[in-house]
Amino acid sequence: MFCEKAGALVRELKLSKWMPPFDNAKFTDCVREINELHGDVTQYLESRGGRPEPDHLPKLVVFHTAVMRNKRCLLAYIKYRMRQIEKLRWTSGGATLSPALQPNLHKQEIDFFTEYSALVNQYMTDVGLDLTADVNPPKDMLIQVRVLQPLGQVVLQSGTQINLEANTMHFMNRADAEPLILQGVLEHVG
The missing domain is CATH 1.20.58.1030 (Methane Monooxygenase Hydroxylase; Chain G, domain 1)
Structure with a gap:
């Protein structure tokens, strides 16, 4: 056949x-x-x-x-x-x-x-762009994060100044938070 x-x-x-x-x-x-x-x-x-x-x-x-x-x-x-x-x-x-x-x-x-x-x-x-950074586009520009390791006062890439003390939660720009999440300093919450 x-x-x-x-x-x-x-x-x-x-x-x-x-x-x-x-x-x-x-x-x-x-x-x-x-x-x-x-x-x-x-x-x-x-x-x-x-x-x-x-x-x-x-x-x-x-x-x-x-x-x-x-x-x-x-x-x-x-x-x-x-x-x-x-x-x-x-x-x-x-x-x-x-x-x-x-x-x-x-x-x-x-x-x-x-x-x-x-x-x-x-x-x-x-x-000069990592196309694999976000496979799915973000729904929100701000994400909620928890501080795992205290850093104190930090100036972020966006120019915002923030106090990152251990076990505190913050809303941050995704672009500012992602490098710190990858370093293990922050944890993305829900």
């Missing part, structure tokens, strides 16, 4: 939680089927001087349709996997791939992740 393995590849993606291991055997079989069907059509047309017999037109249409369906399924398979790898780069925030995820990826997909990460990092360096 034509296109069985190509359809199975797409179904595997739909049934998986994240991304199943790259199925090189099925992928190769689909490419082989495409080449065989295309070769059969080409050979038939060459033997007839480019003029198929009317009785054979339905067969040629079926072969051509099978080739096109296989191509669409393989392209959908590759595109879905590529988009998942791109999402992984943005959600992980790092330029390294987790060793736990590597067995599910083809060597070329790992190379794609590495090159994509390098491009993203280069862009962020050129622009």
